[in-house]
Amino acid sequence: MRKQIAWGAAFAATAALVAGCSSGDPEPAETSAAPETSESEAPAIDGTGAELVIWTDAEREEALATAAEQFEADTGATVTLVQKNFEDLRNDFIAQVPTGEGPDITVGAHDWLGALVTAGVVDTVDIGDKAADFQQVALDAMTYDGQLYGLPYSTEAIALIQNADLVGDTAPTTWDEMIEMSNEAGFEDRPFILFTNGTAGDGYSAYPLQTSFGSPVFVQDEAGSYTTEVGMGGEAGEAFAQFLYDNGSAGTGVFSDTIDYDTSNQLFASGESPFILQGPWMPFFDEGDMNLVVSPMVSAGGETAAPFVGVQGFYLSAQSENALLANEFLTNYMATEDAQRTLYEADPRLPALSALAEEVSADPITAGFVESAAAGVPMPSIPEMGNVWELWNAAEIQIITGADPVSTWNDMVAELEASIG
Amino acid sequence: MTVETGAPRQERDLRESHARGWRGVGWGFVAKLLMMALVNALGLSIIFAALNVEAWGILVASTALLIAADVIYFMRRTLPLKYIFPGLVFLLVFQVFVLGYTGYVAFTNYGTGHAGSMQQAVDAALIQDEQRVEDSPTYPLAVVDNGDEIGFAINADGEVSVGTETQPLEPVGGAVVDDAGTPVEVEGWEIVPRSALFTDQDLQNQVVALRVPVSDDAESGSIRTRDGSSGAIYNSTLEWDPDARTLTDTETGTVYEATDTGNFVAADGSSLPAGWVVTVGFDNFVDAVTDTALSGPLLKVTLWTFAFAILTVLTSFGLGLLFAIIYNDPRIRARRSLRTLFILPYAFPAFMSALLWRGMFNREFGIINDWFFFGADINWLGDPLLAKVVILWVNLWLSYPYWFLVCTGALQALPSETMEAARIDGAGRWRQFRSITLPLLMVSTAPLAIASFAFNFNNFTIIYMLTEGGPPFPGTSGLGSSDILISAIYSISGVDGGVANYGLASALSIVVFIVVGIISAIAFRQTRKLEEIQ
Numbered sequence: 001m002r003k004q005i006a007w008g009a010a011f012a013a014t015a016a017l018v019a020g021c022s023s024g025d026p027e028p029a030e031t032s033a034a035p036e037t038s039e040s041e042a043p044a045i046d047g048t049g050a051e052l053v054i055w056t057d058a059e060r061e062e063a064l065a066t067a068a069e070q071f072e073a074d075t076g077a078t079v080t081l082v083q084k085n086f087e088d089l090r091n092d093f094i095a096q097v098p099t100g101e102g103p104d105i106t107v108g109a110h111d112w113l114g115a116l117v118t119a120g121v122v123d124t125v126d127i128g129d130k131a132a133d134f135q136q137v138a139l140d141a142m143t144y145d146g147q148l149y150g151l152p153y154s155t156e157a158i159a160l161i162q163n164a165d166l167v168g169d170t171a172p173t174t175w176d177e178m179i180e181m182s183n184e185a186g187f188e189d190r191p192f193i194l195f196t197n198g199t200a201g202d203g204y205s206a207y208p209l210q211t212s213f214g215s216p217v218f219v220q221d222e223a224g225s226y227t228t229e230v231g232m233g234g235e236a237g238e239a240f241a242q243f244l245y246d247n248g249s250a251g252t253g254v255f256s257d258t259i260d261y262d263t264s265n266q267l268f269a270s271g272e273s274p275f276i277l278q279g280p281w282m283p284f285f286d287e288g289d290m291n292l293v294v295s296p297m298v299s300a301g302g303e304t305a306a307p308f309v310g311v312q313g314f315y316l317s318a319q320s321e322n323a324l325l326a327n328e329f330l331t332n333y334m335a336t337e338d339a340q341r342t343l344y345e346a347d348p349r350l351p352a353l354s355a356l357a358e359e360v361s362a363d364p365i366t367a368g369f370v371e372s373a374a375a376g377v378p379m380p381s382i383p384e385m386g387n388v389w390e391l392w393n394a395a396e397i398q399i400i401t402g403a404d405p406v407s408t409w410n411d412m413v414a415e416l417e418a419s420i421g
Numbered sequence: 422m423t424v425e426t427g428a429p430r431q432e433r434d435l436r437e438s439h440a441r442g443w444r445g446v447g448w449g450f451v452a453k454l455l456m457m458a459l460v461n462a463l464g465l466s467i468i469f470a471a472l473n474v475e476a477w478g479i480l481v482a483s484t485a486l487l488i489a490a491d492v493i494y495f496m497r498r499t500l501p502l503k504y505i506f507p508g509l510v511f512l513l514v515f516q517v518f519v520l521g522y523t524g525y526v527a528f529t530n531y532g533t534g535h536a537g538s539m540q541q542a543v544d545a546a547l548i549q550d551e552q553r554v555e556d557s558p559t560y561p562l563a564v565v566d567n568g569d570e571i572g573f574a575i576n577a578d579g580e581v582s583v584g585t586e587t588q589p590l591e592p593v594g595g596a597v598v599d600d601a602g603t604p605v606e607v608e609g610w611e612i613v614p615r616s617a618l619f620t621d622q623d624l625q626n627q628v629v630a631l632r633v634p635v636s637d638d639a640e641s642g643s644i645r646t647r648d649g650s651s652g653a654i655y656n657s658t659l660e661w662d663p664d665a666r667t668l669t670d671t672e673t674g675t676v677y678e679a680t681d682t683g684n685f686v687a688a689d690g691s692s693l694p695a696g697w698v699v700t701v702g703f704d705n706f707v708d709a710v711t712d713t714a715l716s717g718p719l720l721k722v723t724l725w726t727f728a729f730a731i732l733t734v735l736t737s738f739g740l741g742l743l744f745a746i747i748y749n750d751p752r753i754r755a756r757r758s759l760r761t762l763f764i765l766p767y768a769f770p771a772f773m774s775a776l777l778w779r780g781m782f783n784r785e786f787g788i789i790n791d792w793f794f795f796g797a798d799i800n801w802l803g804d805p806l807l808a809k810v811v812i813l814w815v816n817l818w819l820s821y822p823y824w825f826l827v828c829t830g831a832l833q834a835l836p837s838e839t840m841e842a843a844r845i846d847g848a849g850r851w852r853q854f855r856s857i858t859l860p861l862l863m864v865s866t867a868p869l870a871i872a873s874f875a876f877n878f879n880n881f882t883i884i885y886m887l888t889e890g891g892p893p894f895p896g897t898s899g900l901g902s903s904d905i906l907i908s909a910i911y912s913i914s915g916v917d918g919g920v921a922n923y924g925l926a927s928a929l930s931i932v933v934f935i936v937v938g939i940i941s942a943i944a945f946r947q948t949r950k951l952e953e954i955q
Contacts, residue, residue: 046616077619091916098537100474115921119536120545120695126647128559147549198783199803199891257803258785318545323629325619327647383533383694386920394893401803411895419714 294368741824
């Protein structure tokens, strides 16, 4: 309340000084205009004067605006959407919530959760019975140490994308089968495109191949939560490293350190290779003029090729001054099928609501991604994952460019274990 | 200004600025008053905003600045300050404050796991600990008030119970519920309408913080509400003791004590995830030198930073000067058009050029290997040494036009009599250049060379756009062999998504600031000697 008084006073002072002789009341007039509605109309609540601040990125702003409008119409509360770059949201949220300048709600990815929890800036969420409507992998991803911290709305995972004009529309089931299909169609030089982010390496894209050798980044406990035990060591990890080496520059040359984002798009779109392991964010899906088949990634090591599943959702600030209203907005508006459908239409990512995911699976390409995500595992959200990327990416690219696979891989695992402590 | 001797005092007053007083129509004074009103409005809004978020430092500073502004512009004796003050304010706000704040962060552990105050860490620990009791149903709930305290009225399978923080839930008779099951009338209590909860922030916070015990037994949990219309049973095992600064887990008996390093740590060494910001003295500076995972890579990065900055200035200055001398020769035709062409790389945005060059240096698809090395497999960006060569080359390409421009201008400004005299005295071309042209040229270009060194010392764009610091060093530092200090600081700060350590990043940027400052100071002192030539 004090906040409003102070702002009101500052605003009044500014307005009076700027406008000179203006005698207008700076407070909005509606405050007194809405008469008390009778108690019996319980669901309609009156939040006139209350303000929710939500941080969002450009892609979701439009979708949120629709839901916010509905919320404003129903409650009289003001919803202020602040647009930021998606990459900035995490750090800004961590930096500004403790100072009291943060929003009530922010859009975010689930793998920020560890950082948000250790910074103490995020509140738990209770969606009660509505939890049953969501896909389990989405809820798991938003869960940290047994607590749900966000309302999930979308999932995403990479899948094997195949150019049906080049190799037909039958999806391969194993690595060897895929390479053979490619070779027979005349793509010996580049049977498959693995995105490595140029010379930086990209463990994320190679992860389905790694899991098919049974070598997870971190070991999961029985409840599915990630522990801090590194799972990449041992024979399985070495086998995967050997596989990278055998297909790297010293071997078959399928993998190289020259594939950055634009190159991979270009190579696949121009038909230089029939197979690519990529996500639904690739530009050729918007065009719709390529004849594509999307299916779960093939296994190279015998086990299921499980990609990382990324989940996006809404986080609630631990320091929100409008916690009741923010919860009302999240659980009674954003968790509904209508709101989630609006989000999907504005920014088509695989919905986290099971019913909606089924609905959009009528499209075979979306169905392929949904199927791939269903076989995936949540990307670890523990803070230790932050230590992994650089070491992991670097080791993979070094092996691809011809470093000794087993020793490079084991060094990486040992360094990782040392840095986690 | 002409001052007549013995001029009456009146006339001096008349010559005074129109803004001083109200004479005639008084537009000058009115304009000043309006400007000052704007300044005061802005100042007050900042002061109130600071009060609001309890930022006392900003409050004191902005109040002082505002009072100073009013005093200066309405007092007669402070005339010179009227012109200096705006500049001083900008200097304070945009330079001194930023530097001071960076200095402050350098002495803290601000970063991943240490983001807020101790109270916020406690709040976070309590939030993270409080779990909904498994299989606890969701009860329709209303917030009730009896004038002294607020409580919850819940409807458990048709039976309405009321309780407060101190009074566990107890069934009440004769309560009325609506269709949704929410209690709308409870004897002895007044129902707080939900709308009131959303608009009264104090009340809202009370309701959010309220826990109503289900029974006298603390272990059976307590009711809390998240939206003001439904409640569920939650259980919490952590207890905060503000005096002892400990969090105690009542279930296991573990005591987490607040440490000087900003964490809650138990006797067995386990700690709670959220910590808080504390000042750690010179630890960050010491870590940068002693932490073996960091100090080795940082040393290499520092050496490369110097090499990069020095080599860039030398190569681009040399090439620029060479071309300037060649294209300053009157025997060359179409000099003007050619000079214009030379400026092209300079006119192109640096980050765009860097991205283009990155593509051209791609090992497999880049045209450099295809055209100039007959398709050889040269790993320009993936080899530690070649990556540095590429960076120097691209930066040379980007910055020699600047030196070409500067040197051309300086050459044309050289006094022709001196050159002529030298020629008459029989000096050869090389001798002319070495003894006359270059020293005279250095007078005007040396300060620019120092500025260019300082700029390249912190030339983040080219590193980030071209190699992102890669290829990475083996090890855990996360730094790469083409990282310069500023890009290393960027990756240590964790802004790009890794583990953040703002304290260390600030400490390093202070070191960079000092290094650049010292080098510039020494170099400018040296250039004074050059001026003696003239």
